[in-house]
Amino acid sequence: MILALTFWSQxxxxxxxxVELASTVTLIAFVIGVYRHLECHKTGCHRLGRxxxxxxxxxxxxxxxxxxxxxxxxxxxxxxxH
Numbered sequence: 058m059i060l061a062l063t064f065w066s067q068x069x070x071x072x073x074x075x076v077e078l079a080s081t082v083t084l085i086a087f088v089i090g091v092y093r094h095l096e097c098h099k100t101g102c103h104r105l106g107r108x109x110x111x112x113x114x115x116x117x118x119x120x121x122x123x124x125x126x127x128x129x130x131x132x133x134x135x136x137x138x139h
Contacts, residue, residue, distance in 0.1 A: 097106040097116040106114030110121070122136075 098113040104116035
């Protein structure tokens, strides 16, 4: 009880705590947003989406034009351009 009264009676501690909490929440939200932007857009897949397919980013497993071994050759690039 005494610790709670000490915490609420000191305005410097109270405001610093809220600033730290808001900063931490903002940082966590930013990291989650960046990760959600970079991951594969297939539901349930958490790999990084490296290949664009329309407006979606897909990983090598879910992209229809990526070979199964993940290696893209010049022939694959030429086929997509035409």
